[in-house]
Amino acid sequence: MRTARWAAVILVGIGVLAYSAWLLEFVLSTGLSPLHDPAWRLLTAEPVFRTAHLVAGIAFLFGGPPMIRLAPVHWTGRLSAGAITVFGAIVLAETAFPGNVVIEVLTNLAFVAGCVGVVLWWPSRWRTFAAIGLGLVLVTWLGVVVLGQFGPDHFLGLLTRIQLLIRAILLAAGVAYVLRFTPGGSHS
Structure with missing residues (x-):
């Protein structure tokens, strides 16, 4: 279990850091508007973002x-841990096909x-944080869908970057939970 814990922490931690690379747009010249251009356009703006x-x-x-190995055997633990693997596959697909609507829905x-x-x-204590995160995921998703109907220049960039930030925070919380998890002990 110790190896699984460290593998999960290191791999998901690397994933969170790499997924947060969009923040580099504030120091690199991309020619994109963080307010209006959707975040997925960064994948075609500079090779560092795609990498x-x-x-x-x-x-x-x-x-x-x-993560699946560390999760409890019941379906809720497997669902949340398995979602990380599915998310990884979707991120890879998004790397190959930026801006694909089906990929955005799957994400x-x-x-x-x-x-x-x-x-x-x-x-x-952790559930409250996760519930707030779920609410924010749903609200930002709805916002992206609504703003997307108006076309460019309607703060779609800002909202998609908020989505990326929320996702990174939720994934980092998962890493923190795994670090605090004690097999055979409490799950505080």
């Missing part, structure tokens, strides 16, 4: 199986499934 996204996808894809569905799993699995 970081690829690293994130691989890290999540391989970080999911150790959000993976996060909703993962959040639902942890809301039903984690103990109360």
